[in-house]
Amino acid sequence: MQIHFCWVIPSLLLSVFATPSSAADLDQILKSDLQPLLKTYCLDCHDASSAEGGVALETPASALAMRKDRETWMRALRQVQAEVMPPSDSLEMPAADRAAMIHLIDEVANSIDCGPNVNPGKITLRRLNSSEYRNTIRELTGVDYTPAANFPGDDVGYGFDNIGDVLSLPPLLLEKYLQAAEEIMGQAIKTAPGAQLFSVQRPGENLDDADKYSKRNGSVRLNSYGEVYLQEQIPFSGQFDLRLTAYGDQAGDEPVKIEVKVDGKLQRIVNVPASDPTVYSVKLKLSKGKHKISFTFTNDFYKPAADGKKGEDRNAAIAHVMLSGQSEVDNSKVVGDLPPSHRKLIFVSPSRDRSPESAAAEVIQRFASRAFRRPATDDEIRRLGMLAAEVRSDGGTFDESIQVAFQAVLVSPHFLYKFEQPRQPDADGVYPPVNAFELASRLSYFLWCSMPDEELFKHAWSNSLHDPEVLAGQVRRMIKDPRSVLMVDNFASQWLQLRNLSKSNPDQSQFPEFDDEIRSLLRRETLTFFAAVMRYDRPITELLDGRFTYLNERLAKFYGVPGISGDEFQFVRFNDGVRGGLLTQASILTVTSNPTRTSPVKRGKWILDNILGTPPPPAPPNVPELERSELTGTMRQRLVQHRDNPACASCHKLMDPLGFALENFDAIGQWRQQQDGLPVDASGELPGGVKITGIEDLRKVLVEQQREQFVRCVTEKLLTFALGRGLEYYDKCAVDKIQNRLVANDYRFSELILGIVQSDPFQKQGVRQ
Structure with missing residues (x-):
């Protein structure tokens, strides 16, 4: 097969030899050269009033305005490059006009002064996501806090869950942090040798007798003298802390009141003036045995509407209840050894x-400086010391006082967020670098998804981390460290959409061999493959054409690979011309399929999104999904009919042939030669008339003809993950530089990492434009 393939021309290649023009020159080029072409070929269908396919190309007022809407113009550029636009039923565009439009859009939208004054971009204040929180707690305290996996889910932006713009702090998560701090320090510091810990919690809607009342958003709502309760077997006698999260519909001249009783005996009347969920703490002394802790709404109030005034109705709501405590022990009796974490954290005593x-x-x-990832201030140490002194003055031991102070550290914004000092450019417009502690933190959360270790802190304290040789040495050390698997898991699983594998449910009647074990093994295969390319510093293009993988016996049988035994994953080299690279791994082939059959559309879209970095726009709202349409025939015939709709044609012209090239892989990624008794048709025609058949042709196209586009896609994805923000138009300078570095160094994975950590966006803090 001969391939002459140019349907996506990297803008990098167009601008390599271009000299950035002045703003006035670009505005003139826009007005005199580009606008006439847009008016002739584009604006009949894509002006503000028409906006076919959801794309509006209203003539921009200036080159700067065009760059700020760069995503739209890059999408238009790709469509013109692919010869998808203008559509075949409109005015034909001569080759000279097409080349001119491609060049002009690129020149105006991508012309950025990449000198020393380029804006490195501003990173929004970022909260630790759930994975980073758990990893950081483990590194800081030695406690693997598994309940962090059940924190409220982190929102996703730009494909990743570490993006500062979407990581909010809802009240429920704050409550989880408070609970976690207490439980973590209870495990890390053994304040009373032999003491037992007890904790139970329930959402309001799950309390006993809650089914008698109405529920809303996890809360139970109590009407007149409504009562719910918690009945538990208490394993020891001691002092317990009851945290009641409650609120109410306030009415009348007094707040909602809730009686807390133990075995029918009143312990406290809790005034609840809040209209939103608020935590109220009640101290309870409980003996060993079964106890019923009840909550009764006691002051109902109702005033009907009259004289044009609205009625009033007071009601109580309970959102959450948590009961925790520690057994009373004789501190003079030392039982067992202190845990290693205790000795590490409390390394000196009075x-x-x-x-x-x-x-x-x-x-x-020491603890606060490590937790805050920078030197704790004298004032912070003083205030935490005062908190510890209060505990001792109330009769607590030294260790107990430290435990409470450390709990306060774990709920501090300086622990939960990655703070960085704002910086302004100097008199010459050059942005200064972040300080050494901020750089260490950026580096560790990029490559380990956790806090810096002692060696990184050592270089931060000595202010040597900005030295290029020191930084490169640390990067290579960190890539080889086992903790780098955390970056692989978080980055690769989100970039490749492997997290969706848990939602894929192939039809069991057609695919009985697919079970939860296979699902887990498929994910592990892909992550192990990615980790090998990174750790052994292979060219990143081997992610597409590396003819090897890692399998155990069960997975080898799934693929039909002989000679593998045992549960451990083993290196396997493919020589069949079929398997090799991400596109042939069953994890990705399953994620991009439907439960009963393959989906060329999903697979083609996945390649555009994640391999070429050219995601198609969302489908028009007035076009039904293919599965729900009234089209008939084979999948290939239905897609041909679907493409007859002009609103669908442009994207499907790109997606469908890519997806059809993978048709020899069924809906769970197993190889097949036939489908429904007929030979599999894995052929397709790409824009420009290029014909491909099957995975070998597709792989060759991507590796040989679209290598730079793939490299740019991986660079942009990994830079987004490393920065924790979406890329801006001015980040093109950094992306170009990293890509050129890769081209000059055989596309080695280490050069991608080094290019990112040595880039201005990673080493500096700018402003958002």
Whole structure:
């Protein structure tokens, strides 16, 4: 097969030899050269009033305005490059006009001064996401806090869940953080040897007798003298902390009141003036045995509407209840050894020569500095020391006082968020770098999804991390460190959409061999393959054409690969001309299929999204999904009919042939030669008339003809993940530089990582434009 393939021309190649024009020159080029072409070939269908396919190309007022809407113009550029636009039933565009439009859109939309004054971009204040929180807690305290996996889900932006713009802090998550701090420090520091810990919690809607009342958003709503309760077997006697999250519909001249009783005996009347969920704390002394803790709404109030005034109705609502405590023990009886985490965190204690205040300050200074990922200030150490002193003044031990101070650290915004100092450019317009501690934190959360380790902190304290040789050495060390698997898991699983594998449910009657174990093994195969390309510093193009993978016995049988035994994953080289690279791995082939059959559309769209970085626009709202349409015939025939709709043709002309090239892989990624008794047709025609058949042709097209587009896609995805923000038009300078570095260094994975961490967006903090 001969391939002459140019349906997506990387804008990098168009602008390599271009000299950035001045703003006035670009505005003139826009007005005199580009606008006439747009008017002739585009605006009849894509002006503001028509906007066919959801694309409006209203003539921009200036080159700057065009760059700010760069995403739309890059989509238009790709369509013109692919010869999809203008459509075949409109005015024909001569080759010279097409080449001119491609060049002009690129020149105006991508012309950026990449000198020393380029804006490195501003990173929004970022909260630790659930994965980063768990990893950081483990590194900081030695406690693997598994309940973090059940925190409220993190929102996703630009394809990733570490994007600052979408990581909010809802009240429920704050409550989880408070609970987590107490439980984590209870495990890390053994304040009373032999003590037992107890904790139980329930949403309001799950309390006993809650079914008698109405429920809303997890809360139970109580009417007149309504009562719900929590009945638990308490394993020991001791002091317990009851946290009641409640609110109410307020009416009349007093707040909602809730009686808290234990076994029918009143313990406290809780005033609930809040109209939104608020935590109220009640101390309870409980003996060992079964206890019923009840909550009764006692002051109902109702005033009907009269004289044109609205009626009033007071009601109570309980959103959540948590009961926790620690058994009473004789502290003089030492039972067992202290956990390693205790000895690591409390490394000095009061003595004849060291006061409790001095010892506490030393312990707190180290913990808070590591938790905040920068030197704790004198004021922070002083205030945490005062908190510890209060505990001791109330009869608590030194270790108990440190435990409480550390709990306060774990709910501090300086722990939960990645703070960075705002910076302004100097008199010459050049942005200064972030400080060494901020760089260490950026580096560790990029490559480990966790806090810096001792070696990174050492280089931050000595201010040597900005040295290019030191930084490169740290990057190579971190890639080889086992903790880099955390980056692989978080980046690769989101880039490749492997998290959707948990939602894929192939039809069991057609695919009985697909079960939860296979689902887990498929995900592990892809992540292990990605990790090998990274750790062994292979060219990133091997993600597409690497003729190897890692399998165990069960997965080898699934693929039909002989000679593999045991549960451990083993290196396997393919020589069949079929398997090799991400596109042939069953994890991705399953994610891009329907439960009963393959989906060429989903597979083609996945390639455009994640391999070429050219996502198609959303389908028009007035066009039904293919599965729900009234089209008839084979899948290929139905897609041909679907493409007859002008609103669908342009995207399907790109997607469908890519997806059909993978038709030899069924809906769970197993190889097939026939479908429904007929030979599989894996042929397709790409824009420009290029014909391909099957995976070999597709792989060759992507690796040989679209290599730069793939490399740019991976660069942009990984840079987005590393920065925790979406890319802006001015990030093109950094992307171009990284891509050129890769071209010059055989596309080695380490060069991609080094290019990112040495780039201005990673090393500096700018402003959002």
